[in-house]
Amino acid sequence: MSLFTEFPKMGRTDLRDFKKGIDESFRDFTFNYGEAIETFFDPLLFFLVWLEKLFLNTPWPIIIVIIAVLVYFGSRSIKLTIGAVLAFLVIGYLDMWDDTMATLAIISVATIVCISVGIPIGILMARSERTQTLITPILDVMQTIPSFVYLIPVVMLLGIGKVPGLLAVCIYAIPPIVRLTNLGIRLVDKDVMEASEAFGASYRQKLLGVQIPLALPNIFAGVNQTIMMALSMVVIASMIGVKGLGVPVLRAISNQYLALGVMNGLAIVVLAILFDRVSQKIGKRLQAHTESTK
Amino acid sequence: MNRLITSMFLAMATIFLASAAFADGHDTCGDITIAEMDWASAELIANIDKIILEEGYGCSVELIPGATMTTFASMDTKGEPDVAPELWANAVQTPLAKAEDEGRLFMLNGAPITGAGEGWMITSKTAEANGLKTLDDVLARPDLFPHPEDPSKGGIVTCPSGWGCQIATNQLFKAFDMEAKGWMLIDSGSSAGLNGSIEKAVTRDESWFGYYWGPTVLASSAGLTLLDMGAFSGNDNWDNCVMDPECQDPEPTGWVVSEVTSVVAANFIENGPKAGKAYIENRSFPAAVMSEMLMYMNSNQASGEDAAYEFLAKHPDLWTTWVTPEAASLIKEAL
Numbered sequence: 001m002s003l004f005t006e007f008p009k010m011g012r013t014d015l016r017d018f019k020k021g022i023d024e025s026f027r028d029f030t031f032n033y034g035e036a037i038e039t040f041f042d043p044l045l046f047f048l049v050w051l052e053k054l055f056l057n058t059p060w061p062i063i064i065v066i067i068a069v070l071v072y073f074g075s076r077s078i079k080l081t082i083g084a085v086l087a088f089l090v091i092g093y094l095d096m097w098d099d100t101m102a103t104l105a106i107i108s109v110a111t112i113v114c115i116s117v118g119i120p121i122g123i124l125m126a127r128s129e130r131t132q133t134l135i136t137p138i139l140d141v142m143q144t145i146p147s148f149v150y151l152i153p154v155v156m157l158l159g160i161g162k163v164p165g166l167l168a169v170c171i172y173a174i175p176p177i178v179r180l181t182n183l184g185i186r187l188v189d190k191d192v193m194e195a196s197e198a199f200g201a202s203y204r205q206k207l208l209g210v211q212i213p214l215a216l217p218n219i220f221a222g223v224n225q226t227i228m229m230a231l232s233m234v235v236i237a238s239m240i241g242v243k244g245l246g247v248p249v250l251r252a253i254s255n256q257y258l259a260l261g262v263m264n265g266l267a268i269v270v271l272a273i274l275f276d277r278v279s280q281k282i283g284k285r286l287q288a289h290t291e292s293t294k
Numbered sequence: 295m296n297r298l299i300t301s302m303f304l305a306m307a308t309i310f311l312a313s314a315a316f317a318d319g320h321d322t323c324g325d326i327t328i329a330e331m332d333w334a335s336a337e338l339i340a341n342i343d344k345i346i347l348e349e350g351y352g353c354s355v356e357l358i359p360g361a362t363m364t365t366f367a368s369m370d371t372k373g374e375p376d377v378a379p380e381l382w383a384n385a386v387q388t389p390l391a392k393a394e395d396e397g398r399l400f401m402l403n404g405a406p407i408t409g410a411g412e413g414w415m416i417t418s419k420t421a422e423a424n425g426l427k428t429l430d431d432v433l434a435r436p437d438l439f440p441h442p443e444d445p446s447k448g449g450i451v452t453c454p455s456g457w458g459c460q461i462a463t464n465q466l467f468k469a470f471d472m473e474a475k476g477w478m479l480i481d482s483g484s485s486a487g488l489n490g491s492i493e494k495a496v497t498r499d500e501s502w503f504g505y506y507w508g509p510t511v512l513a514s515s516a517g518l519t520l521l522d523m524g525a526f527s528g529n530d531n532w533d534n535c536v537m538d539p540e541c542q543d544p545e546p547t548g549w550v551v552s553e554v555t556s557v558v559a560a561n562f563i564e565n566g567p568k569a570g571k572a573y574i575e576n577r578s579f580p581a582a583v584m585s586e587m588l589m590y591m592n593s594n595q596a597s598g599e600d601a602a603y604e605f606l607a608k609h610p611d612l613w614t615t616w617v618t619p620e621a622a623s624l625i626k627e628a629l
Contacts, residue, residue, distance in 0.1 A: 016594055016595065019595055020593075020595070027497045030494065030497050030498060031497050031498055031499075034497070034498050035498065045442070045443065049443050049444070148486060151486065151490075152490055155486070155487060155490030155491065155494060156490055156493050156494045156497065157494070158494075159442055159490075159491055159494050159495075160451075160480065160481070160482055160483065160487045160488075160490060160491045161442050161443060161480070162443065238455065238481075238483050239483040239484035239486065239487055240484065240486070240487040240490070241480065241482055241487050241491075242481075243481060246483075247455050247481065247483070248455075250454075250455035250456055250484065251455045251456040251460075253456065254362075254364060254454075254457065255363050255367075255456050256363070256364070256367050
């Protein structure tokens with residue numbers, strides 16, 4: 001009868017040994033390979049530190065001019081450019097400049113890493129059904145697993161600091177770019193593909209000349225989503241020692257400093273809106289271009 | 295129809311009587327909320343309090359997850375939760391003193407854990423191998439604790455963001471003039487980050503230098519030794535400068551003596567069981583027992599609740615002295 005009232009479960013000691021076994025083998029793994037893995041990521045750490053120092057040591061007017069120029073060439077909108085400059089002036093005035101620059105540095109690197117890893121994976125997924133069925137569940141895990149579940153092993157492997165923070169951000173932020181690259185390529189018209197084949201296009205020509213250009217609006221939507229999700233991970237990344245706007249947010253959370261939390265939270269929102277508007281405008285222009293050639 | 299209503303009344307009355315009779319067996323107590331802070335020893339004490347107050351004194355206890363600052367703020371402003379079993383009072387000294395003066399909060403127990411301490415610690419192996427005993431010894435050797443982002447400097451791991459000890463660590467960093475001595479701060483971000491960094495250093499046989507506290511699982515299992523930071527230079531320097539991030543010239547000082555306390559809200563004093571109050575006043579865990587329990591929690595991956603039952607089963611000699619004999623027999627029955 002007890003079989004029905006109580007779920008048949010693993011014995012207490014067995015379960016404990018099972019969990020301990022996993023923990024022990026992970027410890028052995030960190031002991032044996034941790035250093036090698038850390039060395040592998042050293043160039044990335046060097047780049048992150050260098051970029052943060054560059055952002056922090058460049059005089060603020062130059063940074064603001066660069067941002068204005070980038071925003072203008074991205075969006076071709078005077079309104080947005082003025083908005084961006086004003087937003088950064090307010091951020092600086094409210095003493096959040098250094099944290100914002102640190103956040104900007106890690107988000108830029110995270111975006112670059114995600115794009116350069118994500119787009120090739122998306123292309124692979126689009127080329128083969130098998131890769132797609134293999135990678136899709138991995139992406140599901142990456143997007144839904146609570147971040148501290150993988151943060152703890154990452155910290156044990158790489159310590160606290162920028163690199164584990166970057167990994168945490170990328171694990172969460174990479175799925176949209178992969179998914180949308182895959183989708184974009186799959187959505188390319190079959191007739192167009194047939195036509196390009198008929199003209200004797202090679203595999204490479206088909207991919208670079210037809211599929212990717214036609215998939216660009218979707219890919220750009222993926223880049224946009226990736227940046228947004230990277231920004232939403234800023235606070236989590238700060239929990240493992242990444243400098244930036246997340247640190248004051250954490251301080252505000254544990255001390256109920258309302259204003260500090262809201263100000264730094266809004267600074268993250270400002271960054272997000274800027275990235276979003278600019279990348280959306282670029283995406284739209286790409287779309288307009290493909291529409292005009294039709 | 296009438297019959298149905300009568301029988302329903304009868305049924306309800308029976309239930310009522312039955313529950314009243316059940317409640318009669320215990321001292322009346324009512325609902326109590328206990329803060330379960332997010333570190334192991336506090337989890338353990340909260341769960342032991344829950345079992346003892348429920349089984350021994352007939353309370354109905356709800357555990358509320360919390361952290362030092364958030365829980366204290368809630369107790370201070372709203373009187374909820376009723377009990378903070380392990381509150382590190384240094385972090386909230388001024389507002390706690392004010393709340394005590396105004397009769398909103400009461401410090402029932404000045405030492406729920408005896409022999410607790412906090413401060414800057416290093417891995418014992420590093421200490422022994424290089425003969426490091428005092429903070430000055432360590433500060434002279436930044437090369438032994440390379441900073442991950444700039445190996446030419448030494449790194450000290452700070453306290454999680456928002457904890458009182460983060461301010462103290464940052465201010466003492468200034469006080470000991472550590473920047474000039476070739477040191478940089480390493481932000482730990484959260485307690486998980488801080489623990490992870492120690493865990494990593496220990497599994498990889500690396501050196502570690504930073505803020506930690508004991509008795510804790512990690513401090514014992516990682517073998518951290520508390521550094522001698524010199525004499526305590528007085529409350530004025532500590533309260534007004536070391537704990538104030540705006541203060542520009544903190545003086546070097548040893549870490550303030552940690553006051554671990556059990557604090558309760560006025561509601562608990564007024565409406566809680568008298569005997570329960572006496573229990574909270576009496577209970578005190580020697581550091582050795584606490585270390586042992588924490589190691590048990592760690593090696594068995596036990597939750598605070600599991601460990602509480604283990605403690606009650608293993609150390610009746612200790613806890614029976616904290617409670618009334620009637621409560622002791624009731625608790626023993628329940629185990």
